[in-house]
Amino acid sequence: MTPDFTLPKGFLTLADLGEAWIEGHCVQPDRALRGKPLKLTDWQFYVLAHRYQIRPNARFVPPEEVTLENQPVFNQAFVYRSTLIIGPQKLGKGPLTSAFAAFEGSGPSVFAGFAKGHEKYICRDNGCECDFEYSYWPGEPMGMRHPSPLIQLGAFSESQVQNIYRPLKTMTQMGALKFTMTPREGFIRILSTDGSEGLDRIDTVTSSANSRLGNPISDAELDELGLWLRSNKMDRFFDNASRGAAGMGGRIHGWTNCWDITQNSVAQQIYEAKQKDVWVFYLNPDVLRDENGEPLDYSIKAHRRLIHEFVYFGSPWVDLDSIEAEAASLVARGNQAQAERYFGNRLVAGKGTFVPPTLWTDRTVDDEPTNLIALGFDGSANDDWTAIRAEDSSGLRFTPTFTIAGEEYPTIWDPDKHGGEIPRHEVRAAVDQIFKKYHVAAFFCDDREFETQIDQWARQYGEKRVVKFPTYNPTRMHYELERYITDLAQCETEHLYCPITEVHAMNAVTKSTGNDKYILAKPPGQYERKIDAFMADILSHAAAAYAHKNGLFETATKKKYYYLPD
């Protein structure tokens, strides 16, 4: 079975013009065909056709008739206000996005009335020195250049946005695009129809470089919307870009791999809202069925092959053997969900790490903690690890150290390194040293395995400071997890690099407990993957919040502790 990309008869679109223009102006940015004209394949043309589908009753106001009362028609001429393109890795979304952005920048991408016959689009009449001409069929929608294109390429991170920006920059330097576009420092200048440099430009915006976000735009190409989450604040980023587009009759176009359906990304929200003025391109491999009428099983090699043949149909540059090799390797390493999303183009629940990896990395800083801290403790006897994490009064989280015989160790214990048993005397010594070295305002302890010990710490350091925290209680834990992820996203808390805590954080997934609540857990079926240091980390942040709320950081410097003999 192969996907069907035929269009109904009489489909009104700027795509025939657009395809010809792209082929005449955009070049292959890389690989074997570098420098050759960019030819659209069937699925790419199908996307272009819908993106530029024109309403049969679209109104056209010729530029010379535009007045304050008689405004030009931009996005209202199109059937779709927005598009979302969902496709697997290596499908070629990057170069296509670049080509579409180029077309929006200096191509005839704005509706200019219906042809009566014999009309032409001629580049030389439109500020481009190339020889491109296009003859319209009678009744075909015509296009003209946008009078003031302002385009944004948006992504969460700089490296992601470069996946679109770099091929576009290459295109402006190799093909006929050079007549209308000039790369500048960090953006691309679009030359007006008279060849002059005005304000028209193509910019990149990311979560960290977003000063132009919310500005009016005629077009936005937003990459990897499946990774735009509330936790990394990209949902607000998307809203701002949408507002910028609405401000000047612009449109928003999203591109993404399949997302993890536990994360409620911007892509997922768009997809599930099913608004009729948003066009979604998605080749769902579940239309393929086995002999029993069931969807194909991605863990079976032969089924994977059929799925890949379907979702990569019409992308001859994709080598299905190397796709299979990458997918099989992910499946073998226990990451079938990821393989299924990335290469199988399936919307499945992923590992769903509680902290998105990019957010964790972004909040890793190099700094010096103060000596005013709160502590979190997650203890176990002999199976899981035991860890103490700290957060100072400014929100900086770190792993404290303790000393035995002149050697310094982090306060994280792996029972396997101690004959299968957590060395409780070391844990006691470490806590003792931390309380001597720092002013400890609060100490939150998971009470499952160390209950007697925690009672003793409470007597020693004060019951107001040493608080038992049941990490298995969904109501309390859910609240703390929500606070943690929000504060992390909003830079209220950051952390020093700790390799163990990082691994544990990247192991931790959420587990629903019903009533819209969740707790933290190991990935299903992967008991050997530890999360204890991250648990202690969450507790240190909860303890710091408790200390701030109760003024304990202020009194911690004055408090005198009574040290009991061991």
Ligand SMILES: [Zn+2]
């Ligand atoms: Zn041209």
